[in-house]
Amino acid sequence: MKMVFTNMFFIMSLLMLIIMLVDKIESFAHISSISSSNHHHNIMLMSQIDEVNQSICRRDNEHQRYDIKHKTINRRDMLIKNAILLSSITSRPQVSFAKDISIGSSSDNPVAILGGGGKTGKEVAKALAGEGMYGISMTRSGKEVQLPKPTKEYVQCYPDPVDVREADSILKAMQHVHASAIVYTASASSKGGTAFEVDDLGVANAARVAESLGIRFVLVSALGIDRPESKGYQMTNTLGGNYNGIMDAKRQGEERGRKEMTKSKNYIIIRPGPLISVKSKNGAADIELNQGDYIGGGISRDELAGVVIGALKSDKKGVTVEAYRRATRQKIQPQFEDRAGFVSDTYTGMFDNVKPD
Numbered sequence: 337m338k339m340v341f342t343n344m345f346f347i348m349s350l351l352m353l354i355i356m357l358v359d360k361i362e363s364f365a366h367i368s369s370i371s372s373s374n375h376h377h378n379i380m381l382m383s384q385i386d387e388v389n390q391s392i393c394r395r396d397n398e399h400q401r402y403d404i405k406h407k408t409i410n411r412r413d414m415l416i417k418n419a420i421l422l423s424s425i426t427s428r429p430q431v432s433f434a435k436d437i438s439i440g441s442s443s444d445n446p447v448a449i450l451g452g453g454g455k456t457g458k459e460v461a462k463a464l465a466g467e468g469m470y471g472i473s474m475t476r477s478g479k480e481v482q483l484p485k486p487t488k489e490y491v492q493c494y495p496d497p498v499d500v501r502e503a504d505s506i507l508k509a510m511q512h513v514h515a516s517a518i519v520y521t522a523s524a525s526s527k528g529g530t531a532f533e534v535d536d537l538g539v540a541n542a543a544r545v546a547e548s549l550g551i552r553f554v555l556v557s558a559l560g561i562d563r564p565e566s567k568g569y570q571m572t573n574t575l576g577g578n579y580n581g582i583m584d585a586k587r588q589g590e591e592r593g594r595k596e597m598t599k600s601k602n603y604i605i606i607r608p609g610p611l612i613s614v615k616s617k618n619g620a621a622d623i624e625l626n627q628g629d630y631i632g633g634g635i636s637r638d639e640l641a642g643v644v645i646g647a648l649k650s651d652k653k654g655v656t657v658e659a660y661r662r663a664t665r666q667k668i669q670p671q672f673e674d675r676a677g678f679v680s681d682t683y684t685g686m687f688d689n690v691k692p693d
């Protein structure tokens with residue numbers, strides 16, 4: 337009897353051992369099939385996990401300085417983030433990390449506004465909030481930007497100065513907030529620097545940072561940049577003081593910006609006409625985009641901000657457009673032939689048929 341019992345125990349143990357071995361072999365086969373097909377991807381994701389961990393720890397340390405009011409990132413968040421990243425390693429089809437994070441989708445990846453304290457910068461902040469997109473206003477002085485309460489739900493103010501004349505200051509700030517895009521609305525000012533410092537070199541600095549971080553760059557430039565012989569160009573170019581040569585500076589700035597982003601082409605340049613104070617009535621429906629610097633007109637800053645949002649959301653790359661209110665459209669020079677523009681009911685839609693530079 338004892339012998340039978342001992343034999344049964346032996347057979348059961350053997351069976352258990354075989355089951356465990358088969359299980360191990362199967363899971364090993366599964367892992368190796370995943371890892372052979374996605375070896376590089378997994379290494380990439382693991383390093384991203386590491387990066388997320390480091391950045392979260394960094395943010396924990398800097399939490400008070402950065403004043404993230406509505407979000408406390410703690411170990412639990414860290415574990416959840418890791419779990420999400422890990423599940424994307426094993427689930428198929430593989431979804432790339434970058435695709436999961438769309439522009440301004442959370443306060444963890446805000447749209448950074450350079451020159452955020454300026455008139456257009458503030459309108460961009462409002463427009464972002466209006467779209468439910470997250471942003472962060474950055475200013476030369478680091479002073480708090482006065483924004484309406486509902487805007488503040490989505491757009492915070494970066495507490496340190498971000499001077500576009502210093503590439504390091506831009507890079508540090510973008511890395512700190514994990515910016516998902518840069519909107520450049522800075523321009524020469526009495527205290528902020530000359531046109532060549534802000535509208536030329538500053539643009540190059542910001543574009544270089546955007547390229548190095550692999551993020552989108554939207555530049556607010558000006559109509560008529562390619563028409564140095566036009567009256568408008570010459571008048572604006574000789575405003576004097578820090579604004580002297582502003583059209584030349586903007587022209588060079590655009591060129592430098594494109595050059596800095598040759599690889600990714602992840603930029604859109606918007607050239608508004610004169611910025612008018614009469615606010616938008618019908619939003620996108622009143623606006624037209626054009627290309628080639630033939631046609632232009634006035635546009636209000638809230639409409640311009642709408643075009644910026646369209647540029648952030650559009651999947652177009654390496655594009656330069658003029659933006660104006662349809663009711664004010666006219667040829668930049670009388671001898672130009674008329675050119676049909678791009679219109680849509682939405683600010684994003686009007687980019688659908690634009691051509692790359």
Ligand SMILES: NC(=O)c1ccc[n+]([C@@H]2O[C@H](COP(=O)([O-])OP(=O)(O)OC[C@H]3O[C@@H](n4cnc5c(N)ncnc54)[C@H](OP(=O)(O)O)[C@@H]3O)[C@@H](O)[C@H]2O)c1
Pocket residue numbers: 450451452453454455456457475476477498499500501521522523524525526527528529534556557558559608609610611612637
């Ligand atoms: N006004 C028009 O009719 C017109 C027409 C076509 C295109 N545009 C262009 O549209 C854009 C927006 O115009 P806007 O009138 O709305 O702008 P704005 O109110 O003059 O704002 C420009 C902002 O740039 C900031 N700035 C200056 N130097 C800086 C620096 N070194 N670092 C960081 N920020 C700096 C200024 O800050 P501080 O004041 O603190 O220095 C200011 O807040 C500009 O590029 C402008 O040239 C304007």
